[in-house]
Amino acid sequence: MNILGASSITGSALDAEKIRVDITSQNIANANTTKGIDGKAYQRKIVAFESILDAANGNGLQGVRVSEISADQAKGELINNPQHPHADKDGNVQMPNVNVAFEMVDMMTATRSYEANLAVVRNARQLANQALAIGR
Amino acid sequence: MEMVASLFNSDNYTAVKKMMDVAALRHAAIASNIANVSTPGYKRVDLGRTFEQELIKTNDGRDAAKIAALDPLVETDSLTPSTRADGNNVQLDSELLKLTTNTMNFDALSQFASGSLKQLRTAITGRPA
């Protein structure tokens, strides 16, 4: 049964935006990780969205999904800090390419989109409740 | 089908039922837009502009059969300009407003339909529904 209007579309959006929030949090958390599991400085992750035709609704209506989570290849800053435990032979430390201010904006945008999709679900529920009350 | 069909073919009631179909479809279109607010290159969808005009004309004509024959379709709205570099032309605040308005319209329509049905029951049974 599929009585909550367009729920497959909204569900896909909630999943995708949640992933974006999670990845953005991960970026922020690792803003200063100079040595990851692979021995290198943390590379910022980017989430790419793409729309998918929604089979349940047809009509050209589209849901959304995360098409890939890729690493941002841009190089981070090289900071001269010979005291740092991860400093190389020149005394430089490779910092992650994470710009926290940037990530915060991304985080707010993703959160806002997530909340907007929650509003869609609330409205869909209202539509279903009103439909069920017809004639009573 | 005269006796039974005549209960339900008032053009007002037929129009209300068709408008509920329209509202349900519009909700799905808005859901699609809000879901894709961050998708690069996505163009917003809505019910076609020509459909809206057709709807107004048919409602004025008060012909139940014509109203019942209307077929709402979702179309891509490429006229709204894109304000973003990635070509996406969805404006979140405008979509959220359309969402709320649409839900309220549906509420009103469902009340109209309920009113008609309850009135029929009262007329048939002689007792208030």
Add this chain to the structure above:
Amino acid sequence: MIPISSIPTNSFTGAAAPLTMRNFQADLERTGGLKESALASGATQGVGEDPFGTMMKKFVNDVDSKMKVSATEKNKVMTGESTNLHQAVIAGQESSVAFTLMVELRNKLVESYQELMRAQV
């Protein structure tokens, strides 16, 4: 001639039997006996088919098809084929109204039949 007591009743409460399409048709046939008794007492009727009976049969068929439509819509919602819940609810309500009309009609017919039976004594 059909005695009043043959209209099916619940033996515990004396209430009329549940109204299904079959019972309704049976009631129609019983009250059709009204016409026979009228004819027997000398009333005349033109030769040809019975317009009232045809109309009632058509009416019952119409109500039946409305109920079928309602069942189809509900099925569509259950299988997920339709996302328009309001269509199923409205179809259900409309078939319920049509059915109510049928019940009221049947009640009025039975009432007039009973009145007439009383009068003939």
